[in-house]
Amino acid sequence: MTDFAGHPLVVGVVPDQSPLVALAAVSLARATGAPALYFAYVDASRYADLEHPDGTVRHLSIDPDIDDEQWPEREAALVELVREWMADEDLPWHFRYLAGRPDRALTHLARAVDAAAFVVGSHVRRHHRRLTDFVNGSVSMQLSHRQHRPVVVVPLSVVDWEGRAPWE
Incomplete structure (x- = not known):
């Protein structure tokens, strides 16, 4: 386990x-x-062709016949989103545009x-109530089972005791 003190977090x-x-x-x-x-987005429609020691990756489209020209625009929009979140914060931050399976890509970044x-x-998946959908689609679940770092999951919607959880 990596000690919390003095080590960054991957978001x-x-x-x-x-x-x-972000908060x-x-x-x-x-x-x-x-x-x-280290804020990171993982583009599942691309794959990592080369992983660099600083956690950045060179990535390519999964389909060689389709070159996704819009990924730089997605990256720029996400960087701007993070910039807005961090505008009043004095904590240093970095952004990484990753590719492939989210759990693997985030784990690579955390190691790097x-x-x-x-x-x-x-x-959050609306109108899906199967446990397999919840578990298989959950990056937090995949991370918690496939590497050794703690995973903090921030609730994005409130489900009171009277409501239904995503797996119900």
Whole structure:
């Protein structure tokens, strides 16, 4: 296990994500003395062709007949989103556009930057009630079973005792 003190956190990012994940990551970083946050988006329509020691990757489209020219625009929009979240914070942050399976890509980044933990948003799927959908689609579940760092899951929607959980 990597000690929290003095080690960064890896924060999972998706488009249109609530700022709650960033707020929770900043709070955890302050509480643990993390020197930086590494925000990361994983594009599952691309694969990592080359992984660099700093956690960045060179990536290519999964389908060689279709070159996705829009990924730089997605990256720029996500960087701007993180910039807005972190505008009033003095904590250093970095952004990584990754590719492939989210759990593997985030784990590679955590190893590269020697992160202490992951901070991700809860998996929200409306109108799906099968347990297999919930478990198989959950990055937090995959991370918690496939590597040794703690995973902090930030709830993105409130489900009171009277409501239904995503797996019900």
